[in-house]
Amino acid sequence: MVTPDAAPAAGTALRVGVVGLGLVGGSVARLLHDQGVEVTAHDATASTRAAARAAGLRVVGDVADVCAAEPDVLVLAVPLRAMRAVATEVARHVRGATVVTDVGSVKGAVRDAVRSAGLDARYVGAHPMAGTERSGFEASDPRMLDGARWAVTVDGTTRREAFVTVLRLVTGPLGGTVHVLTDDVHDESTALVSHVPHVLATELLGVVADAPVRDVARGLAAGSFRDATRVGRTDPRRTEAMVTDNAAWVASALRVVVRDLEQLLTALESNAPVGEFFDRPDPVRGPADAPGTGELLRVVLDDAGAWRAEVTAAGARGAVVVAVEDDAVVVA
Amino acid sequence: MVTPDAAPAAGTALRVGVVGLGLVGGSVARLLHDQGVEVTAHDATASTRAAARAAGLRVVGDVADVCAAEPDVLVLAVPLRAMRAVATEVARHVRGATVVTDVGSVKGAVRDAVRSAGLDARYVGAHPMAGTERSGFEASDPRMLDGARWAVTVDGTTRREAFVTVLRLVTGPLGGTVHVLTDDVHDESTALVSHVPHVLATELLGVVADAPVRDVARGLAAGSFRDATRVGRTDPRRTEAMVTDNAAWVASALRVVVRDLEQLLTALESNAPVGEFFDRPDPVRGPADAPGTGELLRVVLDDAGAWRAEVTAAGARGAVVVAVEDDAVVVA
Numbered sequence: 001m002v003t004p005d006a007a008p009a010a011g012t013a014l015r016v017g018v019v020g021l022g023l024v025g026g027s028v029a030r031l032l033h034d035q036g037v038e039v040t041a042h043d044a045t046a047s048t049r050a051a052a053r054a055a056g057l058r059v060v061g062d063v064a065d066v067c068a069a070e071p072d073v074l075v076l077a078v079p080l081r082a083m084r085a086v087a088t089e090v091a092r093h094v095r096g097a098t099v100v101t102d103v104g105s106v107k108g109a110v111r112d113a114v115r116s117a118g119l120d121a122r123y124v125g126a127h128p129m130a131g132t133e134r135s136g137f138e139a140s141d142p143r144m145l146d147g148a149r150w151a152v153t154v155d156g157t158t159r160r161e162a163f164v165t166v167l168r169l170v171t172g173p174l175g176g177t178v179h180v181l182t183d184d185v186h187d188e189s190t191a192l193v194s195h196v197p198h199v200l201a202t203e204l205l206g207v208v209a210d211a212p213v214r215d216v217a218r219g220l221a222a223g224s225f226r227d228a229t230r231v232g233r234t235d236p237r238r239t240e241a242m243v244t245d246n247a248a249w250v251a252s253a254l255r256v257v258v259r260d261l262e263q264l265l266t267a268l269e270s271n272a273p274v275g276e277f278f279d280r281p282d283p284v285r286g287p288a289d290a291p292g293t294g295e296l297l298r299v300v301l302d303d304a305g306a307w308r309a310e311v312t313a314a315g316a317r318g319a320v321v322v323a324v325e326d327d328a329v330v331v332a
Numbered sequence: 333m334v335t336p337d338a339a340p341a342a343g344t345a346l347r348v349g350v351v352g353l354g355l356v357g358g359s360v361a362r363l364l365h366d367q368g369v370e371v372t373a374h375d376a377t378a379s380t381r382a383a384a385r386a387a388g389l390r391v392v393g394d395v396a397d398v399c400a401a402e403p404d405v406l407v408l409a410v411p412l413r414a415m416r417a418v419a420t421e422v423a424r425h426v427r428g429a430t431v432v433t434d435v436g437s438v439k440g441a442v443r444d445a446v447r448s449a450g451l452d453a454r455y456v457g458a459h460p461m462a463g464t465e466r467s468g469f470e471a472s473d474p475r476m477l478d479g480a481r482w483a484v485t486v487d488g489t490t491r492r493e494a495f496v497t498v499l500r501l502v503t504g505p506l507g508g509t510v511h512v513l514t515d516d517v518h519d520e521s522t523a524l525v526s527h528v529p530h531v532l533a534t535e536l537l538g539v540v541a542d543a544p545v546r547d548v549a550r551g552l553a554a555g556s557f558r559d560a561t562r563v564g565r566t567d568p569r570r571t572e573a574m575v576t577d578n579a580a581w582v583a584s585a586l587r588v589v590v591r592d593l594e595q596l597l598t599a600l601e602s603n604a605p606v607g608e609f610f611d612r613p614d615p616v617r618g619p620a621d622a623p624g625t626g627e628l629l630r631v632v633l634d635d636a637g638a639w640r641a642e643v644t645a646a647g648a649r650g651a652v653v654v655a656v657e658d659d660a661v662v663v664a
Binding site: 181216247 | 531
């Protein structure tokens with residue numbers, strides 16, 4: 001198999017392939033197109049291909065055609081359930097130095113699918129923290145990615161050239177702020193800040209739906225309920241897929257939630273003190289700090305591969321990428 | 333004891349007293365003042381009285397002075413923990429036909445305090461569903477109440493004249509849309525749409541605060557987390573008070589939440605189907621309907637008092653007040 005052996009130099013215009021033109025894939029393709037990047041896109045649905053063409057994108061008829069364009073980066077923007085089949089198709093046709101990435105909301109499971117397809121030497125995971133309640137190409141919008149935080153994930157096999165190429169794409173034309181993480185740190189973190197919030201929003205709506213006072217509750221619902229349940233109004237199948245794709249980390253976080261809520265309700269029933277429950281969020285209650293740790297670190301992308309542990313350890317402390325060189329990455 | 337025996341006629345300018353000038357009391361007083369209502373206000377804190385005077389309100393030095401102004405309605409806008417003492421003070425000085433109401437987020441406990449003070453013949457409960465993360469007079473804003481849904485609560489002892497007076501105040505100068513409810517229906521409903529959402533937002537922040545991936549989680553947090561946790565960033569003492577004031581209904585709702593989340597996480601861990609969890613909110617997933625039931629009902633405020641059960645039964649079905657007459661209320 002031919003694998004990439006040199007990242008495009010800084011300043012070189014990247015060429016990008018996008019497979020899957022839903023909310024995220026569509027937004028990525030359109031943002032790159034707006035930024036002057038040469039994009040070759042494909043979607044399995046004919047009407048989506050037509051809509052994407054009408055929006056000015058260069059759309060091709062199948063995955064093989066995307067691969068044949070020899071993009072510097074090929075973005076797999078399909079749902080996890082389709083990932084294995086699409087990755088296998090890509091593996092069959094990919095050539096040259098094309099690097100493969102994705103935009104999925106769970107990273108361990110995508111890596112498994114990519115590895116099964118034999119694409120792991122080309123692969124670097126990516127995930128933009130951006131979305132809306134809507135879905136599909138018609139909901140896609142380049143502005144959805146404005147100032148987004150991205151996770152870029154590496155493991156013990158990630159090639160530095162592929163890593164640098166994906167970082168250049170995300171921090172360059174995609175305009176993202178990047179946290180470099182292991183798959184596990186990503187999947188645990190997104191369980192906490194995205195998947196569990198979706199579950200709780202769904203549960204809040206579900207409790208109201210089943211309540212004898214449902215009509216009054218809906219009538220009295222004000223801003224706090226609207227905000228708390230906004231993501232519970234998403235397409236339930238999409239939310240279900242997101243949660244089940246990350247089932248282990250979500251279940252583990254929900255165990256903590258169940259334990260805490262049980263303690264709280266027992267205290268409420270017995271008139272015991274509950275102040276601690278309300279003080280516990282103090283360390284994170286204020287507005288989020290500026291991105292990163294404030295502590296500059298230059299990680300040389302050494303041949304031995306020690307950079308992988310170094311850059312993900314910094315990522316786990318909250319560091320973000322501030323500069324990308326051919327043989328080093330600066331985080332802070 | 334002198335009790336009110338006639339509501340001010342429709343169109344008569346109401347005079348209102350407000351005791352307690354925090355976020356809600358301050359907003360109520362300022363909105364009424366802006367609407368040309370004669371407001372006499374008091375707060376226990378001297379600096380708040382000064383701020384309220386600077387904002388143009390007529391502020392008096394103690395509760396007795398508010399009572400002496402013989403307002404048509406006296407609004408108790410103090411925290412529940414202060415309610416019993418303030419209600420007792422009001423009972424000592426109130427005179428004439430003054431009706432007593434409040435703006436507290438829990439209605440059963442306020443009624444208990446008011447009844448202990450011997451004010452129940454004058455009392456009708458009220459609660460605007462509006463707020464912000466901030467608190468105190470400096471955060472008060474008449475616009476906070478723009479288009480707010482209000483609960484007005486009655487029980488078996490509520491006098492019709494007092495009821496009509498409070499309805500005229502809330503639907504008139506306060507511009508509210510009113511659901512007439514029993515205390516229990518109110519307290520169960522607000523547990524679901526306000527207090528439990530505050531608990532879950534607090535828990536989400538608490539889980540992140542304690543997580544090993546805390547810094548990454550905060551870094552990756554996007555709109556869904558910000559919205560889901562907005563009310564968890566409120567003053568923890570205020571949230572704690574709101575939750576403990578309504579402890580029984582909150583605990584009962586949390587039991588349901590714990591049961592549901594336990595079922596979900598067990599299913600996630602065993603790879604069992606979870607689709608039902610995500611479909612359950614379907615009946616309430618869409619945007620809220622226009623207020624009310626669409627079914628007009630004129631409730632005559634009969635001497636026998638059957639109106640109380642009739643109007644709260646309609647309220648429990650989601651009806652809102654559409655017209656207030658001297659001897660009848662129209663809901664729909």
